[in-house]
Amino acid sequence: MTAPTTTTGPGGDVTGPHLTDADVVVVGGGPAGSCAALVAARAGLRVVLLERGPFPGSKNMYGGVVYPRILDQLIPQWWTQAPVQRWITRRSTMLLTDTQAMSVDFRSQAWAAAPHNGATAVRPEWDRWLAEEAAAAGAQVVCSTTVTGLLRDGHRIVGVRTDRPDGDLTARVVVACDGVNSFLAKQAGLYEHADAAHYTVGVKETLALPKATIDERFNVRDRDGVDIEILGGTGGVNGGAFLYTNLESVSVGVVLKVPKLAAQQRRPEEIIAALKAHPAITPLVDGGELVEYSAHLIPEAGLAMMPKVVADGMVVAGDAAALCLAAGIWLEGVNFAMASGMYAGESVVEAVRAGDVSETGLAGYRRRLADSFVLRDHRKLRRAPSLVLSDRVQHRYPPMIANTIERMFRVDNPAPKPGLRRILAEERKRAGVRVRDLARDAWDAMRTFG
Numbered sequence: 001m002t003a004p005t006t007t008t009g010p011g012g013d014v015t016g017p018h019l020t021d022a023d024v025v026v027v028g029g030g031p032a033g034s035c036a037a038l039v040a041a042r043a044g045l046r047v048v049l050l051e052r053g054p055f056p057g058s059k060n061m062y063g064g065v066v067y068p069r070i071l072d073q074l075i076p077q078w079w080t081q082a083p084v085q086r087w088i089t090r091r092s093t094m095l096l097t098d099t100q101a102m103s104v105d106f107r108s109q110a111w112a113a114a115p116h117n118g119a120t121a122v123r124p125e126w127d128r129w130l131a132e133e134a135a136a137a138g139a140q141v142v143c144s145t146t147v148t149g150l151l152r153d154g155h156r157i158v159g160v161r162t163d164r165p166d167g168d169l170t171a172r173v174v175v176a177c178d179g180v181n182s183f184l185a186k187q188a189g190l191y192e193h194a195d196a197a198h199y200t201v202g203v204k205e206t207l208a209l210p211k212a213t214i215d216e217r218f219n220v221r222d223r224d225g226v227d228i229e230i231l232g233g234t235g236g237v238n239g240g241a242f243l244y245t246n247l248e249s250v251s252v253g254v255v256l257k258v259p260k261l262a263a264q265q266r267r268p269e270e271i272i273a274a275l276k277a278h279p280a281i282t283p284l285v286d287g288g289e290l291v292e293y294s295a296h297l298i299p300e301a302g303l304a305m306m307p308k309v310v311a312d313g314m315v316v317a318g319d320a321a322a323l324c325l326a327a328g329i330w331l332e333g334v335n336f337a338m339a340s341g342m343y344a345g346e347s348v349v350e351a352v353r354a355g356d357v358s359e360t361g362l363a364g365y366r367r368r369l370a371d372s373f374v375l376r377d378h379r380k381l382r383r384a385p386s387l388v389l390s391d392r393v394q395h396r397y398p399p400m401i402a403n404t405i406e407r408m409f410r411v412d413n414p415a416p417k418p419g420l421r422r423i424l425a426e427e428r429k430r431a432g433v434r435v436r437d438l439a440r441d442a443w444d445a446m447r448t449f450g
């Protein structure tokens with residue numbers, strides 16, 4: 001495998017190649033950027049991929065589970081070479097209150113075999129591997145280089161300004177894959193407005209544990225792994241939590257709605273500490289040595305926050321276009337980033353070959369997103385972010401459900417069993433949930449997830 005071409009960094013001490021003008025400049029060496037660069041380079045275009053970190057992925061974090069089937073088209077049999085920690089064979093959805101826990105636990109050994117389903121992977125390894133694929137296809141990968149602005153010719157975007165001594169780089173098309181809060185998409189005027197309510201902040205601890213301990217605690221063997229998505233455990237702040245197994249570490253974290261976190265004046269590390277102290281979580285993470293603490297924003301609102309994805313001379317992919325799918329039981333960003341990067345690459349090749357890189361010439365990108373799972377899933381699940389993060393789903397339903405189940409299994413002899421309908425009615429009232437709201441939320445959930 002060819003290592004990405006890297007430079008030592010801006011400020012004079014550049015040992016890498018001098019930047020030459022390109023057909024395509026891709027900004028950001030995350031999954032979106034590397035897939036875009038890979039597709040465009042394979043088609044024979046001159047591609048430069050610019051990454052601000054010392055290597056692609058060095059600055060990147062996420063929860064920990066990637067769903068790579070979209071790579072079937074791009075890197076056949078990717079599973080033979082991808083840097084995977086464990087293959088997910090157990091997937092649990094857990095509901096937590098302060099003292100209770102309820103899980104729906106599913107496992108499938110089919111997912112242990114190729115082509116697999118999900119995998120835990122470490123981003124510095126995953127992103128570096130994808131960038132190496134782009135470099136092997138001919139893309140020039142230039143690291144330690146921050147893009148500081150767009151170059152324009154009238155309306156048209158014609159390149160980027162960087163912090164390198166050799167500075168500006170012109171290109172026929174710029175592919176902005178600079179992640180959440182994309183400075184480039186904003187500078188191009190593609191975001192109408194920014195709203196803090198559209199974002200969550202994700203905070204994660206990586207805790208080292210011996211493989212044998214993880215296997216025993218999570219009831220798995222070999223390279224099998226576990227994905228636990230948690231409703232509750234966020235200390236009263238709207239959001240969710242997760243716990244994933246790597247080979248010799250576990251990732252435990254929370255995703256918190258930004259305005260609620262600010263209003264409650266809670267610190268994320270306190271919330272993770274409380275999550276780890278929960279009686280259902282402690283036995284899984286106990287004794288783990290903290291080897292990494294990281295935090296990052298998530299564009300959570302889906303369709304409600306998506307910018308225009310095409311301008312004259314530029315397309316936007318991945319989190320930069322808010323394409324991460326955060327829909328309660330699903331948190332999928334890497335596959336949406338890889339797919340949108342791939343479609344961006346294909347559309348750029350089409351436009352360059354046709355000699356029209358205007359917004360019209362690049363319109364194939366919007367069409368590809370619309371015809372694929374990327375926008376179809378977002379459309380189908382458009383109500384999910386607001387439903388899942390609503391106060392009722394976050395704070396009233398978990399105790400209502402957990403108390404109902406606790407009473408179902410509690411043996412209060414000499415009293416006879418009260419019957420599910422009665423318990424549910426009493427717990428609904430105790431949780432302060434009106435029948436009308438329950439019916440509306442159930443209907444919304446059916447329409448969203450059905």
Ligand SMILES: Cc1cc2nc3c(=O)[nH]c(=O)nc-3n(C[C@H](O)[C@H](O)[C@H](O)COP(=O)(O)OP(=O)(O)OC[C@H]3O[C@@H](n4cnc5c(N)ncnc54)[C@H](O)[C@@H]3O)c2cc1C
Nearest residue numbers: 028030031032052062063064065147179202318319333334
């Ligand atoms: C806490 C948390 C948990 C998550 N869990 C999951 C999960 O389990 N599974 C999943 O699929 N998704 C998850 N996601 C979402 C996922 O991380 C993102 O959707 C995905 O990383 C988006 O990829 P991207 O390539 O668009 O952007 P990024 O991965 O953010 O990459 C952007 C790249 O651009 C570079 N860059 C930025 N600005 C510049 C600049 N000006 N010049 C040069 N380079 C620049 C950055 O250094 C970075 O390498 C999670 C996110 C968070 C925060």
